[in-house]
Amino acid sequence: MIDQALLTVQDLEVEFASKGALGRNKHVVKAVNGVSFSINKGDTFGIVGESGSGKTTTALAIMRLVKATKGKVSLGDMVLTDLHGEALRRARRQFQMVFQDPFSSLNPRLRARDVVAEPLAMLDRSNKDNARELEEVFAQVGLRPEQMDLFPHQFSGGQRQRIALARALVTRPELIVCDEPVSALDVAIQAQILNLLKRIQRDLDVTYLFISHDLGVVQYICDWIAVMYLGQIVEVAPRASLFSYPLHPYTLSLLSAVPSASPGTKAWKAITLKGEPPSLINLPTGCIFADRCPVMQPECQKSPPALQELSDGRRVACHFVEEKEGTVQNTLTGGLEMINVLT
Amino acid sequence: MSVLKVDHLCVDYRSRAGHIRLVDDISFDIQPNKTLAIVGESGCGKSMTALAMMRLLPDGATITKGVITLEGDSLTDLPEAQMRDIRGASMSMIFQEPMTSLNPVFSVGEQIAEVLRLHTDLDKQQIREKVQALIRSVGISDAGQRSSAYPHELSGGMRQRIMIAMALACSPKVLIADEPTTALDVTVQAQIFSLLRDLQARTSTAIVLITHDMGVVAEMADDIIVMYAGRLAERGSVETVLSRPAHPYTRGLIDCVPHLQLGSNISHKSVTEIPGVVPALETIGAGCPFASRCGLSEERCEAAMPELSEVRPSHQVACWNYQET
Numbered sequence: 052m053i054d055q056a057l058l059t060v061q062d063l064e065v066e067f068a069s070k071g072a073l074g075r076n077k078h079v080v081k082a083v084n085g086v087s088f089s090i091n092k093g094d095t096f097g098i099v100g101e102s103g104s105g106k107t108t109t110a111l112a113i114m115r116l117v118k119a120t121k122g123k124v125s126l127g128d129m130v131l132t133d134l135h136g137e138a139l140r141r142a143r144r145q146f147q148m149v150f151q152d153p154f155s156s157l158n159p160r161l162r163a164r165d166v167v168a169e170p171l172a173m174l175d176r177s178n179k180d181n182a183r184e185l186e187e188v189f190a191q192v193g194l195r196p197e198q199m200d201l202f203p204h205q206f207s208g209g210q211r212q213r214i215a216l217a218r219a220l221v222t223r224p225e226l227i228v229c230d231e232p233v234s235a236l237d238v239a240i241q242a243q244i245l246n247l248l249k250r251i252q253r254d255l256d257v258t259y260l261f262i263s264h265d266l267g268v269v270q271y272i273c274d275w276i277a278v279m280y281l282g283q284i285v286e287v288a289p290r291a292s293l294f295s296y297p298l299h300p301y302t303l304s305l306l307s308a309v310p311s312a313s314p315g316t317k318a319w320k321a322i323t324l325k326g327e328p329p330s331l332i333n334l335p336t337g338c339i340f341a342d343r344c345p346v347m348q349p350e351c352q353k354s355p356p357a358l359q360e361l362s363d364g365r366r367v368a369c370h371f372v373e374e375k376e377g378t379v380q381n382t383l384t385g386g387l388e389m390i391n392v393l394t
Numbered sequence: 395m396s397v398l399k400v401d402h403l404c405v406d407y408r409s410r411a412g413h414i415r416l417v418d419d420i421s422f423d424i425q426p427n428k429t430l431a432i433v434g435e436s437g438c439g440k441s442m443t444a445l446a447m448m449r450l451l452p453d454g455a456t457i458t459k460g461v462i463t464l465e466g467d468s469l470t471d472l473p474e475a476q477m478r479d480i481r482g483a484s485m486s487m488i489f490q491e492p493m494t495s496l497n498p499v500f501s502v503g504e505q506i507a508e509v510l511r512l513h514t515d516l517d518k519q520q521i522r523e524k525v526q527a528l529i530r531s532v533g534i535s536d537a538g539q540r541s542s543a544y545p546h547e548l549s550g551g552m553r554q555r556i557m558i559a560m561a562l563a564c565s566p567k568v569l570i571a572d573e574p575t576t577a578l579d580v581t582v583q584a585q586i587f588s589l590l591r592d593l594q595a596r597t598s599t600a601i602v603l604i605t606h607d608m609g610v611v612a613e614m615a616d617d618i619i620v621m622y623a624g625r626l627a628e629r630g631s632v633e634t635v636l637s638r639p640a641h642p643y644t645r646g647l648i649d650c651v652p653h654l655q656l657g658s659n660i661s662h663k664s665v666t667e668i669p670g671v672v673p674a675l676e677t678i679g680a681g682c683p684f685a686s687r688c689g690l691s692e693e694r695c696e697a698a699m700p701e702l703s704e705v706r707p708s709h710q711v712a713c714w715n716y717q718e719t
Contacts, residue, residue, distance in 0.1 A: 101579040102550075207671050237435045238606045239668040242650040246667060264579060267609075271652030271665065295657055308584040309654045310609035312636065323588055324581045327549055 056089035057258050058096075058113070058226055063087070063122035065105075065112050069332075080331045082108040084282040086122075087358075090275070092225070095252065095259040097273030099266060099305070103328060105282040106262045110228050113260065114148050115139060126226060144174055147219035151231035153211035157203040163189075164199040167217045174222065184221065191254070192217045193247060209240035213247070220251065228260045233268060245272055266309050270294055278302045281328055281339045284358060288365040298367045298381045301340045338370070346371075346383040396423035397600050398447070398485075398568050403460035405439070405446050405624075414675045416442045416455060418624045424568070424617075427594060429601040431615035431632065433608070433647065437672045439624040440604045444570045447602070448487050449477050465567065483513040486561035490573040492553035496545040502556045503529070503541025509563040528559040533589055551582035558589065565597050572604045587614055608648050612636055620644045623672060623683035626702060630709030640711040642688050643668075682714070690715055 065083040083105045090096040098106045111117040113124050115131060124131045126145055134142050147170070150156040157166050167188060168181050186196055192213040203211055212232060219227050229248070233241040249272065251257060263269050269276055270290060277287045278301065286299040297303045304322045324343050335341055337352040344351065350370060358368040361379055371382045405417035417439045424430045432440045445451050447462055449469060462469045464484060469477065481487075489495040497505060506525045510516055516524060529537040532555040545553055554574060561569055571590070575583035591614070594601060603614055611618055611632055619629040620641060628641040639645045646668040670687045682688070685695040692715070700714045 101581060209671070237671075238647065239435050239650050240671070242652075242665040242667045243669075245652065245665065249664075266580070267652040267654040270654055294655065305581065306654070306656055308580040310583075310587075310607070310613035312608040312612050312648065312651070312653045323584050325585075327551060327582065 055091050057092040057127060058260065059089040059123075059125045060109075060113065061087050061123045063109065063112055063124065064120045065108050065117055066120040078332050081282050081334075082331065083112060083119075086277075086279075086282075086284055088275075088277055088284065088287055090226075090258055090260060092258055093252070093256045094274045095261050095272055097261045097263060097269040097276040098279055099263060099269050099276060100279035101264070101305075101328060103281075103331070104279040106264075106279055107230055108282075109279070110148070110230050110260060110262050114146065114228055116148075140173070144170070144222035145224050146226040146228065147222060147224040148228045148230065149212070149215050149219050149232045152235045153203075153208055153215050154235070156215055157211055159203050162200050162202055163194070163206070163214050166203070166214055167199075167221050170218060170222050188217045188221045191220060191251060207240070208236050209243055212236060212244050216244075216247070216251070220255070220257075223255075224257065226258045226260065228262075230262045231264070232261075234263065234265060241268070248272065266306060278305065281331060281334065283339060283368070284366070285340065285368045286366065288367075289363070292363070292365055296379075298365070298372050298379065298384075299340075299369050300344050300346055300381070300384055303384055304343075304345065338368075348383070395425070397426050397465055398602075399423040399461075399463045400443070400447065401461045401463070403443065403446060403462065404458045405442050405451065405455055406458045407455045409454055412676065416624050416675065417446065419460075420619075420621070420624075420626055421460075422617075422619055422629065424600045424602060426567070426600050427598040428617065429594070429603055429615045431603045431605055431611040431618045432621060433605060433611060433618060434621040434627075435606065435647075435672050437623075437675075438621045440621055441572055442624075443621070444487065444572050444602065444604055447568075447570060448481060448485060449474075450481075450487075479513070482509050482561075482566075483564040484566050485568045485570070486564075486566045487570040487572065488554070488557045488561050488574050490576050492550060492557045492577070493545060495557060496553060498545055501542045501544055502548070502553075503543075506541070506556070506560045506563055509560055513564045524563075528563055529556070531562075531593070532556070532559045533585070550578050551585065554578060554582075554586055555589070558586070558593070562593060562597070562599070566599060568600045568602065570602045570604070573606075574603075575610070576605075576607075583610075590614070606647075608636065608651065609653065620647070623675060623678060625683060625699070626712060627684065628709075628711045628713075630705075634706070634709050638709075640705045640709070640716040641684075641713050642690050642716075643684050646687075682712075 063083055063086045067080045067082055069078055069080055086109055098109060100106050108117060112119045119132055129142055164185060167185055171181050189196060189199060194213055233244050261273055273290060275289055276293050277284045280301050286302045297306055304324045307322050322345050326343060329342055337354055338356055341347050341351040356368045356370045358366045360366045361374050369381060373380060373382055400420060400422050403417055403420045404415060407414050407416050420443055434440050446457055457470055503525050506528055507521050510521045510524055525541055526537040529541055534540050534555055575586050605611060615632050618632050618635050620627045622643050628635060628644045639648060649666040650668050652665050668687055673683060680698055681696040682699055685691040694714055700712050702710045702712045705711050
């Protein structure tokens with residue numbers, strides 16, 4: 052998969068320093084800690100995890116909206132982490148972002164047309180040449196031309212998210228980073244936006260990095276999925292393998308916590324994780340998930356597991372994942388049948 | 395024997411621009427130890443129904459018709475002073491965002507104690523013990539220390555547990571939970587639900603659960619009512635309604651969400667959109683409010699609102715041409 056990768060993230064780290072009163076008790080929080088992945092052109096790559104797991108910070112670091120402390124992000128031949136000033140500004144047309152809350156991400160004083168045209172203006176384009184492009188991009192997101200002159204408050208949440216998407220699309224980027232693009236929308240509207248994202252990808256061959264906490268949505272839209280916990284990736288897998296055969300106990304717990312709409316069809320019983328993720332300030336010395344792991348073993352608290360790569364490109368950070376003669380299993384949680392016994 | 399009965403409830407909102415009906419002729423009842431889910435998009439009147447039950451409607455909104463009875467006693471025309479004795483004692487409510495519903499300047503223990511001071515005759519020492527017992531009962535360890543914490547020192551899940559402890563302080567007959575886990579992570583949501591189930595098993599509290607998540611409905615509720623634009627679209631047992639939805643709106647709500655599928659045989663069907671949005675309530679005419687978004691809509695749907703009719707015993711739907719499924 053490396054040869055056709057559009058976005059490559061290597062060993063990304065983002066640190067925040069937090070200061071106590073009078074500058075005392077300084078400590079450093081690693082919000083993103085050694086994250087590596089790559090996304091093929093035209094694919095959708097999802098990142099899931101609980102709040103505080105570093106999903107959004109990873110996205111912002113890729114967008115160069117927060118500073119990466121370490122690591123390298125490249126988009127095609129461009130090394131984004133090396134760009135500065137004017138070069139970075141020019142490069143931005145290649146990677147755009149859609150935010151979670153369309154009520155706060157659109158300037159209330161600008162008409163829809165101007166909201167969408169703003170990125171073009173940043174690229175020193177005069178307004179005259181824009182008209183045709185704007186009409187085209189409005190049509191692509193399913194808005195009518197006469198709606199271009201309305202203000203954001205005159206639109207519903209779903210329509211506002213369409214405007215945000217049009218703004219991201221107007222520079223014809225290769226990568227769009229979507230940070231929880233449907234979680235602020237009403238259930239019935241979410242489907243409209245998800246199907247729109249899919250259609251746009253099919254028509255324009257754009258690549259998505261898709262951040263979400265909703266596993267149903269991620270399953271619907273993503274080709275590859277990374278599961279993050281406390282700033283690190285604990286498992287990365289193609290959609291089909293992740294949902295049929297989660298290898299990391301955290302992935303398993305996360306999937307089993309989602310309530311199922313059709314009673315009796317759930318593949319396994321819910322494992323209720325105890326407590327909440329520990330603080331990023333005092334990370335455990337062993338496996339970061341050990342404290343909450345339903346199948347924790349003594350050695351988990353001693354040494355952190357490496358993110359080992361399996362033959363199909365899938366990666367898992369658990370001491371107990373074994374690959375033998377073409378089959379892979381977690382010796383603690385086993386296959387699906389064993390999981391049923393376990394819970 | 396139902397503990398709470400809502401009978402032909404109507405809530406109107408009056409402003410200078412005119413008046414609109416927020417809740418239109420809603421009836422249901424709920425038994426002890428059972429959970430009723432109220433489902434619909436935002437603006438469908440779910441929260442208004444809940445607030446009407448608690449008599450906490452915002453300014454301008456009033457109950458104009460119908461009766462709400464708690465164990466046979468009418469709440470609708472109770473004087474405010476008596477209603478205050480009921481709130482937090484026999485009926486209590488938890489809200490979506492635990493940060494905004496807790497007072498930031500008092501410790502959480504103090505806020506739980508306030509409920510007990512208002513509704514019980516316990517003395518200081520007894521209240522202190524009861525507060526700690528309540529905090530422990532919602533699964534928080536080191537209750538002594540946690541009771542002196544302020545809301546901002548606690549995580550979202552922990553705050554929601556405190557809200558639940560507060561709501562359950564006087565063992566209410568009815569607990570109304572308005573989207574109690576929408577702001578929380580799935581793992582914490584699972585914890586809160588298992589907590590609510592345990593508490594219900596212990597206290598036989600009837601729970602009214604407002605949600606938009608059919609997964610939550612399937613997991614938690616016994617009965618369901620589906621509301622659309624302030625009206626009842628469908629009601630019945632969760633099992634029947636989720637597996638054989640009769641109203642096109644209910645079907646839409648189930649099919650518009652990409653439900654997580656686990657295991658190896660995952661179907662790749664696409665989610666079906668419900669086109670458009672909930673209409674503004676002042677624009678609703680005589681017909682079915684869902685007609686403009688409905689795939690089955692025909693002339694009579696625009697002309698008149700269908701009555702609630704029986705699909706099968708204890709499964710009712712308000713639709714002219716519901717499909718027998």
